[in-house]
Amino acid sequence: MANVTITNHPLIQHKLAILRNKHTPSNEFRALVGEIAMLMCYEATRDLTLESVEVETPIATAKFNMLKGKKLAFVPILRAGLGMVDGVLTLVPSARVGHIGLYRDPKTLNPVEYYCKLPTDISEREVIVLDPMLATGGSAIDAITQIKKRNPKSIKFMGIIAAPEGIKALTEAHPDVDIFCAALDEKLNDHGYIVPGLGDAGDRIFGTK
Ligand code: PRP
Numbered sequence: 001m002a003n004v005t006i007t008n009h010p011l012i013q014h015k016l017a018i019l020r021n022k023h024t025p026s027n028e029f030r031a032l033v034g035e036i037a038m039l040m041c042y043e044a045t046r047d048l049t050l051e052s053v054e055v056e057t058p059i060a061t062a063k064f065n066m067l068k069g070k071k072l073a074f075v076p077i078l079r080a081g082l083g084m085v086d087g088v089l090t091l092v093p094s095a096r097v098g099h100i101g102l103y104r105d106p107k108t109l110n111p112v113e114y115y116c117k118l119p120t121d122i123s124e125r126e127v128i129v130l131d132p133m134l135a136t137g138g139s140a141i142d143a144i145t146q147i148k149k150r151n152p153k154s155i156k157f158m159g160i161i162a163a164p165e166g167i168k169a170l171t172e173a174h175p176d177v178d179i180f181c182a183a184l185d186e187k188l189n190d191h192g193y194i195v196p197g198l199g200d201a202g203d204r205i206f207g208t209k
């Protein structure tokens with residue numbers, strides 16, 4: 001069964017409270033999404049495999065741990081997942097980045113796919129899917145289904161706010177995918193928005209409302 005980790009470090013909680021505020025402007029919102037993603041990435045990468053490597057310091061030669069093999073691929077779900085990319089690349093600059101374009105049909109709330117470009121060597125990498133909002137879970141489930149067709153080594157999902165409905169749907173559809181979120185909110189409203197949430201993440205990142 002999937003592990004669900006709520007990364008509720010005090011710095012993340014503080015930044016998330018500012019993010020939720022409807023008066024926070026787009027430029028600040030974008031910066032906060034990046035900072036929260038960077039802090040969460042630290043936790044989501046805790047189990048990366050290390051190997052012992054010989055290093056010559058100015059004083060002596062000794063063995064130290066470094067990351068083993070090809071590293072990560074981050075896959076943001078467009079649009080809102082894009083806001084998390086710079087933050088995670090700050091921690092793992094050598095990672096590859098794939099993109100999956102999905103939007104929720106406003107009536108059915110079902111995801112509609114319009115773009116998919118993944119790294120060619122994704123089968124040799126561990127994948128972290130990025131999307132700030134896990135609402136019904138439909139977008140994350142669909143994106144992960146697409147990625148699984150390319151046989152990556154493993155897949156994790158990293159969001160910022162999740163609804164209980166989204167966690168349930170994602171863990172049922174993909175029990176092998178570990179989930180990292182900064183907050184688990186109360187519920188979805190009748191329009192599929194997370195309550196209390198932060199509103200429409202894509203619109204707030206890109207100032208399109
Ligand atoms: C938002 C969000 C997720 C999706 C979550 O994207 O960024 O991708 O909704 O909802 P779900 O869990 O019910 O699928 P949206 O469809 O608004 O597209 P956008 O990022 O382009 O604004």
Ligand code: URA
Nearest residue numbers: 135193194199200201
């Ligand atoms: N997508 C968003 O951007 N916000 C929500 O609350 C739900 C889906």
